[in-house]
Amino acid sequence: MPVLVNHNKCNCAPTCFAANACPNDALHVDKTALRVWVEPEKCGTCPGRCLNFCDAVALKFAPSLVELDIMQKELDGELNAEQAMEARNKLMEQMKEKAEAARRVEEEEALKPIAVTVNNFKAEVVDSTIPVFIDFWAEWCAPCKQIAPIVDAFAKEYQGRMKFVKVNVDEEQMIASQFSIQSIPTMIIMYRGQLADMIVGAVDRATLKNRLDRVMQAVAQFEAQQGQAKPVEASAEQPPAKSLPPKVRPELMRPNINLRNKPPRR
Incomplete structure (x- = not known):
């Protein structure tokens, strides 16, 4: 699952246990700036074990990169709470439309020879x-x-x-x-x-x-x-009907x- 870093809570640099536990090398520590940063596109389908190693609860996750982007913009102040909610609702509608389109395609495929x-x-x-x-x-x-x-x-x-x-x-x-x-x-x-x-x-x-x-x-x-015709009880020895x-x-x-x-x- 993709994650982001809430730098308002992050206080573990330069020794970030979550970064050391990341199996996909998605979390990094900038020891010069004392800042933890993440490449969320590398997270993939990782179950998010890094969340268990973040004592400051500075790591946040989302089901998709798009939702993660909304969350990041909200943390950065680019979106207020109302705008973020509107963006999430719009995303949900898009996901529903995509799922419906996929369902229709699946049904069409099922009807083919x-x-x-x-x-x-x-x-x-x-x-x-x-x-x-x-x-x-x-x-x-x-x-x-x-x-x-x-x-x-x-x-x-x-x-x-x-x-x-x-x-x-x-x-x-x-x-x-x-x-x-x-x-x-x-x-x-x-x-x-x-x-x-x-x-x-x-x-x-x-x-x-x-x-x-x-x-x-x-x-x-x-x-x-x-x-x-009168039904006949089937048996293993019964020959097929002619x-x-x-x-x-x-x-x-x-x-x-x-x-x-x-x-x-x-």
């Missing part, structure tokens, strides 16, 4: 209880970047109803191989570990939304039928990039 690897594929895709949209892409793929904003937008629109994930085919070749991905962008929709639809190529927003809605309608119909939601045959929507002829990395 999840990067899937071999380590989290089972948890994010296979074990998902809702349909999963898998976007197979690569950094060098222009059509992939063309459709990415559309996929990001749908990730927000279908939040809670369909999960959106991305697989980098260069980094996750094992996953791409298991799905026999030959060209990108390729988008696959999985439900309960089964293929529900496949879209190859950079399609427009309306086309992609139509495909998503078709799968969602099929899933809703399937779940409604499952809800009407009845699955209707599958949509894969279709090539537009020309796409062949992975076998991809451009070299730069």
Whole structure:
């Protein structure tokens, strides 16, 4: 935590125990002027052990350098008590706005498609209880970047109803191989570990939304039928159910990039 020296109380120079105890070399003693001075930017995340060594209670701390500056100006007489309070209130408002902005950014990031690897594929895709949209892409793929904003937008629109994930085919070749991905962008929709639809190529927003809605309608119909069936108690020996939601045959929507002829990395 950053600290400052209240020279009206400081009477320990040139033997300042607090300066000797400072692990970050932020406190210094000017033996000629008999004055202790501090470099608060060096304090960092130090828990402030120097405060325990200051017998004169001349060291003051603040949560941030900005607050420390207000405190210093108040001690130096540059700000009166009212002005210092106003400055602190203004700082608090700025901190609230910053925290709110950070929260919004965090929420926006949480709504974006999840990067899937071999380590989290089972948890994010296979074990998902809702349909999963898998976007197979690569950094060098222009059509992939063309459709990415559309996929990001749908990730927000279908939040809670369909999960959106991305697989980098260069980094996750094992996953791409298991799905026999030959060209990108390729988008696959999985439900309960089964293929529900496949879209190859950079399609427009309306086309992609139509495909998503078709799968969602099929899933809703399937779940409604499952809800009407008599529930069966689960057991370790019970085989998986064979009845699955209707599958949509894969279709090539537009020309796409062949992975076998991809451009070299730069």
